[in-house]
Amino acid sequence: MARRYLPVVAFTVLLVAIQLATRFTGTPYHLTQLTMTAYYSLIIVGLCMLIGYAGQISLGHAGFFAIGGYVTAFLTTFNLKLHPGGIVSLLSKSGVLVARLDAYGGDLLTVHPWLACGIAILLTVVIAYLVGGPVLKLKGHYLAMATLGFGIIVYRMVLGTEFLGAADGISEVPGFPLLSGMVITGNSSARVSNYYLAWGLVILGMVLLLNLIHSRVGRALAAVHGAEDAAGAMGIPTARYKLHTFVLSAVFASLAGVLLTHYNGGIGPSEAGVMKSVRYVAIVAIGGMANLWGALSMSLVLNYLSLRGYFGTYDDAVFGVILILIMLFAPDGLLRRHLLSDLKRAVSPNPAEEEAP
């Protein structure tokens, strides 16, 4: 019980140490990429739940990220002042719209970010159920291809839709105000608070998922992953459990899309790209598939390096290479579960174990 949360404490300490390090070395600008890394990590841990624990692959999670990001970006930038009507005044009276000034001092009337976020998540849930229902009947390569197809559809749709900014995407997305007066925004003055807020959300997500994998549902998912027909024969509704996990991971991706879009102040079609989905899968794979902490730590390192531009123009290629190498040499991932205990056994074999017949 307590052991489950021990790494949470360790990880929190690490995050504080990183922040202090940037402070004392005078490099607080690193926090911007680290905050973005946090939001990407939210997708990773959700996807890790789906791939590692429920045993279902998705090559379309950038699509769910984009659905979240684009819905909130559109709703919080679309000027309702230019479209007056009964519905707009009704919405305005109910207090779900906000008036603000745009970059050039013009009047803007847009949907409040909270409502936009709610709509984005709701839409994601509906789409995830509609897509996941039929698609999760497939297995292995077929499931990978079908989810890949979903990702491509979302990508082509945002790329080809005029009111979503086509190839330019949507910019001028406002910050996301929180109850405490804090705002999710990329302003350098709010760097530290945003860093802690984003990673706080990741830790909250981790706690929820860790609880889940140690629950009755987590055990059932492991059973479905291991021997689906036998799990069904034990009374586990396998299709429903797979679908719920798919939707759950889609919500993680979508929420990450919403918040990162507000943080960045915009979103472009590359966020929906297939290479993004491949990257997420690669990070889950190198993290050890069924290892939330492995996936999270790999996400922290690789996303940070990528966002800081260490991979240069080979950015996508690096993740492709990672995926190939992992599949070839360590299909259980680099940071697979039980790695530590296995290493320990290799270094100092337990004599009692050797004597046993």
Place this chain on the structure above:
Amino acid sequence: MTLLSVRGISKRFGGLQAVNDLSFDVATGSIKALIGPNGAGKTTIFNLVSGFLPPDSGEIVFGGAEIHGMSSCEVAVRGMVRTFQHIRLFPKMTVLENIMVGRHVHSRAGFLAGMMNLPFTWKEERRIREKSVEIMEMLDIVDHAGTEATSLAYGQQRVVEIGRALACEPKLLLLDEPAAGLNMRETNDMGRLISRIREMGVTVLLVEHDMSLVMKISDEVIVVSYGEKIAEDRPLAIQKNREVIRVYLGDDEC
């Protein structure tokens, strides 16, 4: 009293009539064995009864309700649980965890309750664990509780699979060749275990090739050949049945 009643079920795979208009009853509290030469359709019958395959026609009534066309999951929820000819334990899970999965239908924590780690789930988890330990003690496998189930010896894996099924507290337990791959001593133990399971109040339907085991523990035996029932009787009578002898050993004339 009849727990399971199979009425005229048929199943065809392309040109093969795997099961043809087959009917039989299983009485509550009995041990019934299903035997027949290889390819007679025994496993298909099991799959039809347990919801793994839908029958083309016919009715299956279990505990008073029609269950044909239901999924294996719905059938399990109603109290009919099966084991597999080729052992299907959950890999990368311990013996204890495997058996705990068997408690699924008797617990209710869902996705939200699990994620929130709600207090009622703690109590439920404790009960699941206690019940699973109880079952392991009964089966004498409690020493292996923390061992990865698929790393056990074959005979022990069989016992774990039965333990997992018992954790569901089934009304009817379907055993698909429980003695396959077991040596003589293990087969004897298995026979005693099956008799004990019946004494616990669980009705048993089994498919088995080991005739001495079948004759020793069963109350009734059904013999199938080419998907049709050719005999249904007490074990002693089955042994003397001319048709059964012909199917197993061939005609005298040739």
